[in-house]
Amino acid sequence: MSLLELSDVNGFYGNSHVLFDLNIDIEHNEVVTLLGRNGAGKTTTLRTITGTIPRREGGITFDGDDISEESVDQISNRGIKLVPEARRIFPTLTVHENMQVARDMSKGREPRPVEEMYEVFPILDELRENRGRNLSGGEQQMLSVARALIQSPDLLLLDEPTEGLAPVIVDDLYDVLSEVVEQDVTVLITEQNVDFALDLAERAYIIDKGANAWEGTVDELEQRQDLLDEYLSVGATDAE
Numbered sequence: 001m002s003l004l005e006l007s008d009v010n011g012f013y014g015n016s017h018v019l020f021d022l023n024i025d026i027e028h029n030e031v032v033t034l035l036g037r038n039g040a041g042k043t044t045t046l047r048t049i050t051g052t053i054p055r056r057e058g059g060i061t062f063d064g065d066d067i068s069e070e071s072v073d074q075i076s077n078r079g080i081k082l083v084p085e086a087r088r089i090f091p092t093l094t095v096h097e098n099m100q101v102a103r104d105m106s107k108g109r110e111p112r113p114v115e116e117m118y119e120v121f122p123i124l125d126e127l128r129e130n131r132g133r134n135l136s137g138g139e140q141q142m143l144s145v146a147r148a149l150i151q152s153p154d155l156l157l158l159d160e161p162t163e164g165l166a167p168v169i170v171d172d173l174y175d176v177l178s179e180v181v182e183q184d185v186t187v188l189i190t191e192q193n194v195d196f197a198l199d200l201a202e203r204a205y206i207i208d209k210g211a212n213a214w215e216g217t218v219d220e221l222e223q224r225q226d227l228l229d230e231y232l233s234v235g236a237t238d239a240e
């Protein structure tokens with residue numbers, strides 16, 4: 001059974017129809033990337049999963065249960081955690097306090113020890129006493145991911161984690177995330193940085209104008225320059 005299944009999902013902002021009969025299937029422990037141009041509907045797709053979109057229709061199941069009518073809190077309590085594009089950390093709290101708050105908000109789920117997070121994110125260990133507002137964009141992104149992971153998610157949704165980060169920080173984030181995906185967690189990641197996403201993921205979905213355009217393995221996609229040109233407007237990938 002799939003961990004997450006979207007069948008013929010439609011998404012709306014008021015009268016504006018932006019997702020059209022979208023189908024996505026994610027197996028336990030898979031790392032899947034959702035790709036597409038600006039405005040293709042990637043963030044909105046994640047919002048249909050977390051329940052934060054104003055209106056969604058269609059089938060959404062998580063671990064076999066219908067979650068299509070569930071509230072944001074119910075879905076979060078199931079262990080679906082989103083790291084949004086605009087990083088959400090508490091600016092006046094220290095790194096350590098940010099971690100503690102995330103741990104304490106882990107309703108109904110056994111959180112992971114804060115110290116374990118410092119092992120995965122050594123950068124944060126060094127910054128324990130620094131306030132959120134004094135962190136660089138990359139450090140905030142690491143903290144954002146750590147805050148989601150501490151709640152032991154079953155499904156981690158990452159919305160464009162490299163956005164706005166300097167290349168050297170992107171490399172650090174890659175190192176951390178490649179360690180994260182080795183753990184017992186299923187990941188759906190959206191990215192404009194196609195190389196980054198293809199390096200991390202095993203399987204990919206491309207969406208265009210809110211609808212499925214292609215799906216397959218990352219190995220297949222790396223051979224399909226036509227798709228990369230048509231839907232993602234990038235040059236040759238240099239994925240390792």
Ligand SMILES: Nc1ncnc2c1ncn2[C@@H]1O[C@H](COP(=O)(O)OP(=O)(O)OP(=O)(O)O)[C@@H](O)[C@H]1O
Pocket residue numbers: 013016018036037038039040041042043044045192
């Ligand atoms: N709050 C909103 N109200 C109305 N329309 C919206 C809203 N948010 C997004 N849209 C529209 O929905 C469509 C999909 O947007 P979405 O942000 O999901 O795309 P995306 O693929 O994540 O793009 P980006 O890479 O720019 O974040 C776009 O046409 C966008 O203008």
